[in-house]
Amino acid sequence: MEPTKPIAEVVGGNLRRLRTAHGVTTDQLAIECRWAGLKWTDSRVSAMENGKVACTLATLVALTLALQSAFGQPISMSDLLDYDGFVKLNDRLSMRGQRLKQFFADTPVKVVGSDVAEEIERRAERSSAFNSIRDRDDWIELGQVAIPALHQSGAAEERAAKELGISVAQLAIESAKLWDRSFADERDRRAGENSNAQKRGQVSRILKTELRQAISDGND
Structure with missing residues (x-):
């Protein structure tokens, strides 16, 4: 036993x-x-x-x-x-x-979703996020990366999007345009295998700087 x-x-x-x-x-x-x-x-x-x-x-x-x-x-x-x-x-x-x-x-x-009030709201937000990608002229090209990235979005993406003042969907789009992968995947690629939290944090700050610049350039 x-x-x-x-x-x-x-x-x-x-x-x-x-x-x-x-x-x-x-x-x-x-x-x-x-x-x-x-x-x-x-x-x-x-x-x-x-x-x-x-x-x-x-x-x-x-x-x-x-x-x-x-x-x-x-x-x-x-x-x-x-x-x-x-x-x-x-x-x-x-x-x-x-x-x-x-x-x-x-x-x-x-x-089921109708049993939980918060799930109704969450589904509406996720549906809106997917639609915001599909409504773009370049969604077929970007969607191959952005939509899977949105599906896999985790705490790293939520924190980054909040700090940048954009939606998680917009973060997925900008990440796909910049690196052809999700924010977390690019962070882990640069930080290296078995990196610690401090190293991942340092890389995340660099990525957010790059994203800010890309968003700023896109708004000019």
Whole structure:
């Protein structure tokens, strides 16, 4: 039998397993978490996966919804509680993981957009963003890069767009024009493999300077 683990570590391990199995990055999941009401960045997702975040019921519900949105398929909260050993719930209570799952084991709940008010607004914003690209005369050329970049936009793009005073869609367009790739992809290319956060931050500042200049030149 597996050793006894705190519930935060059990949930974190399952979160990492599910996320990587579906090919979702921590940055992409953080976006879905923010939609679900969790003010998380990619580092907060990593902290959760390392068992450093408290597992309240509200957090588990929001996280389950975020995973459903990221994966495009129903996920049960019990999937986050899967464990063969005992799960430590508090200082005086540890329960077999498979028994704990039964508290939440049921048909996964499929939450549709009309069930969540914020999702209606988010879909409208995303639709408007795609339309802003397709309405351009050069969208066929730029769209091959800009539309995938918009799909993959994460926290890096959100921060850069906010600082530059433009939409995420406009950032995707300008990035495609300048570098033929997304902001995050260009940052990672210049920073190099296995670069640290400080190096990526330095490169991001350089990229934003280049974007400001490009936007300024385009407005002249």
